[in-house]
Amino acid sequence: MSLEFFSATDVGRARDNNEDSVALDEDVGLAVLADGMGGYNAGEVASQMLTSFVRAELGRWLKESGAEASNADVRRAMDICVDNANRAIFNAANTNPRYAGMGTTLVLGVFREEGLLLGHVGDSRAYRLRGGQLMQITRDHSLLQEQLDAGLLTPEEAVYSSNKNLVTRAVGVEDAVMLELHPHDCQPGDLYLFCSDGLSDMLDDDTLRQLMLGHPSLSEAARALIDAANEMGGRDNIALVLVRAEGKVKAEGRSWWPFGRR
Template sequence: MTTEFFSGVDTGRARSNNEDSVAIDAEALLAVLADGMGGYNAGEVASQMATSFIVRELGRWLREAGAQASDGDVRRAMDICVDNANRAIFNAANANPQYAGMGTTLVVAVFRDNRLILGHVGDSRAYRMRGGRLQQISRDHSLLQEQIDAGLITPEQAAFSSNKNLVTRAVGVEDTVLLEMHVHDVLAGDLYLMCSDGLSDMLDDAAIGRLLAACGESLEAGCRTLIDAANDAGGRDNISVVLARASGGAGAAVRSWWPFRR
């Protein structure tokens, strides 16, 4: 099983700066996406600290450990790297008044032959497209999701809620953070999407699935189409997308598209 990656980040139509960040290590089959929060440029600092630290440290560990590492070993390494990134962001926020309160959501994906080890914090999401069906495989850490789980509102009502951006868990806002992790089976032909809420708030799951299906095998077309559609729907936030396709054959590839509209 091999994996090809493609990523894109766009500022959107309503923001003047970009607080989303993505990083990919194709050799380690690792992808990281973060959506920062905080005043001034603090959100941008937090998301870039998270992605750069995790892709560097976890990527190095994965390359050195190789196939001999068990899934349990990988999960422990992910947990340690995210904890260290959390402490670095938390300490920077406390040492610099201009960064006070900064934090970031996080999605970390490690592909291992026929498995995906997925970790996430906050409301940035991961989806899987299999057999033409799109399924969300992460669960938002948000007030809105808690209200849905408690039966206080329906998913349909949630689409119009004013509480969309209230996360209940984030990297860097406290001295510890809980990374939720799950292992998923990977089949050849699976397409995986990681995204910030700049995409998922603008397009519902059905629309995302239709757009991905219409793009066929092209990951670049998929990225461009999703970002353009989110902007056409209003582009109220930064939009970041990572696509990963599992297939047979040899070699892994990574490409990125960084338009950063201003």
């Protein structure tokens, strides 16, 4: 299966600096997106530290070992890399007063022949467009999501919640972080979107779906998504990664999912 990648960031219409960061290593199927937080541009520092660290360290490991590694090996490498990046950001935040309290969300994807290994921390998201249907394949680590899960808010009420941007998990804010990591099957024709909340807060799922379907090239789709988010107010920085899978479907009965077909 072949993959096509595209990434973009935009400062939006309400902020002067861009605290979102993206990084790709197409040779090893690696995509990283981060949305930083913290004063004095510390969020920008945190997100750039994270994406640069993951691209360099995990990218190098995948080049050296990825082709022969099992999915369990890659998962361990992803966990270790994010843990090391978390400690680097945490230490920087605790040794430089200007960076105190900084942290960042994360969406991390490793596309392999067998499928996608997808990890995330915080409220940046991943979506999959398949057969014209859009599905969110990450679950926000946020107070708002916890309220939804507990039935304290309806989805309609959540749109207007004041807790929309309060994350319950982030990279760099504590000395340890848990990467939520899941495998997903990957089929020819799939289109994946990783994005910061500067996109997902501005555009509902149906608008995302229509814009992704309506533009054949990834660069055109990215431009349309960013423009639409800015037209809706552009209240935050916008970052996105688009990945399209092309190729032949594998023979039935060969599954990489370790616990049977999903």
